Amino acid sequence: MLTILFDGVAYGMLLFVLACGLSVTLGLMNxxxxxxxxxxxxxxxxxxxxxxxxxxxxxxxLPLAFLAGAALGALLERTLYVNVYAKSHLDQVLFTIGxxxxxVAGVDYIMxxxxxxxxxxxxxxxxxxxxxxxxxxxxxxIIVLCGLLTLAxxxxxxxxxxxxxxxxxxxxxxxARGLGINVGAVFGLTFAFGSGLAALGGAxxxxxxxxxxxxxxxxxxxxxxxxxxxxxxxxxxxxVASILLGIGDVAGKYYVPTLSAFVIYSIMIVMLLWRxxxxxxxxxxx
Amino acid sequence: xxxxSDTRPLAAEVAAFLTRRARWSVPEIAFWxxxxxxxxxxxxxxxxLTEICIWAMFALSLDLILGYAxxxxxxxxxxxxxxxxxxxxxxxxxxxxxxVLALVASGLIAAAVGFATSxxxxxxxxxxxxxxxxxxxLVLGEIANKFSDITGGADGLQGVEIGxxxxxxxxxxxxxxxxxxxxxxxxxxxxxxxxxxxxxFGLSLQAIKGNSLRSSAVGIAVxxxxxxxxxxxxxxxxLAGAVLAQTQAFASLEMFSIERxxxxxxxxxxxxxxxxxxxxxxxxxxxLAQDYLSDLSARYWQYxxxxxxxxxxxxxxxxxxxxxxxxxxxxIWFKLETGTAFALTGGTLLVLGxxxxxxxxxxxxxxxxxxxxxxxxxxxxxxxxxxxxxxAGRA
Numbered sequence: 219m220l221t222i223l224f225d226g227v228a229y230g231m232l233l234f235v236l237a238c239g240l241s242v243t244l245g246l247m248n249x250x251x252x253x254x255x256x257x258x259x260x261x262x263x264x265x266x267x268x269x270x271x272x273x274x275x276x277x278x279x280l281p282l283a284f285l286a287g288a289a290l291g292a293l294l295e296r297t298l299y300v301n302v303y304a305k306s307h308l309d310q311v312l313f314t315i316g317x318x319x320x321x322v323a324g325v326d327y328i329m330x331x332x333x334x335x336x337x338x339x340x341x342x343x344x345x346x347x348x349x350x351x352x353x354x355x356x357x358x359x360i361i362v363l364c365g366l367l368t369l370a371x372x373x374x375x376x377x378x379x380x381x382x383x384x385x386x387x388x389x390x391x392x393x394a395r396g397l398g399i400n401v402g403a404v405f406g407l408t409f410a411f412g413s414g415l416a417a418l419g420g421a422x423x424x425x426x427x428x429x430x431x432x433x434x435x436x437x438x439x440x441x442x443x444x445x446x447x448x449x450x451x452x453x454x455x456x457x458v459a460s461i462l463l464g465i466g467d468v469a470g471k472y473y474v475p476t477l478s479a480f481v482i483y484s485i486m487i488v489m490l491l492w493r494x495x496x497x498x499x500x501x502x503x504x
Numbered sequence: 505x506x507x508x509s510d511t512r513p514l515a516a517e518v519a520a521f522l523t524r525r526a527r528w529s530v531p532e533i534a535f536w537x538x539x540x541x542x543x544x545x546x547x548x549x550x551x552x553l554t555e556i557c558i559w560a561m562f563a564l565s566l567d568l569i570l571g572y573a574x575x576x577x578x579x580x581x582x583x584x585x586x587x588x589x590x591x592x593x594x595x596x597x598x599x600x601x602x603x604v605l606a607l608v609a610s611g612l613i614a615a616a617v618g619f620a621t622s623x624x625x626x627x628x629x630x631x632x633x634x635x636x637x638x639x640x641x642l643v644l645g646e647i648a649n650k651f652s653d654i655t656g657g658a659d660g661l662q663g664v665e666i667g668x669x670x671x672x673x674x675x676x677x678x679x680x681x682x683x684x685x686x687x688x689x690x691x692x693x694x695x696x697x698x699x700x701x702x703x704x705f706g707l708s709l710q711a712i713k714g715n716s717l718r719s720s721a722v723g724i725a726v727x728x729x730x731x732x733x734x735x736x737x738x739x740x741x742x743l744a745g746a747v748l749a750q751t752q753a754f755a756s757l758e759m760f761s762i763e764r765x766x767x768x769x770x771x772x773x774x775x776x777x778x779x780x781x782x783x784x785x786x787x788x789x790x791x792l793a794q795d796y797l798s799d800l801s802a803r804y805w806q807y808x809x810x811x812x813x814x815x816x817x818x819x820x821x822x823x824x825x826x827x828x829x830x831x832x833x834x835x836i837w838f839k840l841e842t843g844t845a846f847a848l849t850g851g852t853l854l855v856l857g858x859x860x861x862x863x864x865x866x867x868x869x870x871x872x873x874x875x876x877x878x879x880x881x882x883x884x885x886x887x888x889x890x891x892x893x894x895x896a897g898r899a
Contacts, residue, residue, distance in 0.1 A: 327807075480646065
């Protein structure tokens, strides 16, 4: 029971790191980025290549994956995404679905369609026993790492100047612009950072979620659930939503394996009927 | 004049307007005459034409909700797959031996599920809709996967037996009967859809698409209208899937996939939304292009779909489509190896993204010039007439 809870929390934390960038970009520019998972996949594959082929230590591979994802995000944001912000939601969906398809086929071509695994160091394998509860070391590391990241994110958002600019831009873009905040630059930075986080999540999650070319499509629904249920006005909402989703999914797979796929959808439907605007969304939304 | 104090002339005028809107124009009649003629003109192409008809039905169904009601769906394949499995299972277990009745039954099943899920789709924003429609498709696909002893699971539904249409015409190997069957169904569906969107109900849908808040303020029951059109569209998608299952005697899990939902979105976008023929024309272009570019179609087809989608968003449907088509044609012309083609087109995309602004402006300028030139030419043709001089003066 506790093991399931533990695994669920680890899974949820991972989902949060994967999806939080998406919720911020969505809240900031009202931009539906379905290609968010592609950045996560990129991070996963970068780690696979670095660690497995070039022998880079796993712990060094993680920040490199983050940087690679951030660089990719910045590049695509500056060249392609900027053209689409002002367009309709339909155009945004078409555009980002197009990106997903291109990335899926591209990765399939370069890396093959089989599932990839990252060679994790020996000290992260196996379990430790704490009071009779088996705890996977790798999952423990994920919880610690993602927990620290979440704290850092919260601090950045709440305490730094950039954070206050970002919050201002999310709250009311026009007023923020009027106050001299360069919303475009804030957005570009946030987008790159969010893509980097997704890449980091992809690198960490390669072991748990499985890494193959259809990753962006397979986990798209999870990202969408996290941002719609969690809302886009803070990072607390997506965080709680991720943890709930993680626990629900793991528990579903354990207790009702034949129906596991339906558990998260049932959660989603109940959530929607109960709070159609998301768990934590504020009344004033654009 | 429409503001006469008596309401009778206004009512008459509205009626006249609606009648005028509903009239069949010459190009429309020509389109369907051509479609009818294709039965005799291209007897060797009936298999591919059948597929085009099915895609057209599916895109028509999406047009009803996207083009007229403005609902973005990422999982319209849910109802397509549902219709296909319904028809397949009905055929396999011989519940209804007659295909037309089985088809209607499949459509009704899909419509019923569409009705049940429409209440979820109506909630929230575009993003919520994306999630819900996508989720519904995943759930249905998962159900078909899980009940593998009935549905055949990942192997697909095999051993489907389809009886002869009206007890007389058996589906043949060359697809002749299948094509006539599919074309007839498509035409009937089109006529009904046309009637629906040109009715006051259709007008109210367009009002909702334009501004749902204002529509409810003028007394349109927004939610119920959306439920109605979503149910109809789901039934239509179910019919499309059912025709596919009946003509191919097969159904597979792939029919629920997001790839299929995205394909139908692309087809509709190619043809254009909101005038019903878009789906039909798009299906024709898409399927013929797929046939023509069969070198690409195998494993990496998705890459090119994505490429076309992005180009159409960046440069507009027409110019983006042409540009993308030209680039893809060039990669075939130079016989580029897949990796090189990917790298080159990907790089081109990045560059095009950077230089998009000036290109779009240039296109707009050229368009204006072309329109002006056309106006001048028309004026010159009518030289001497008063209106001609007037037009030339304006240009």
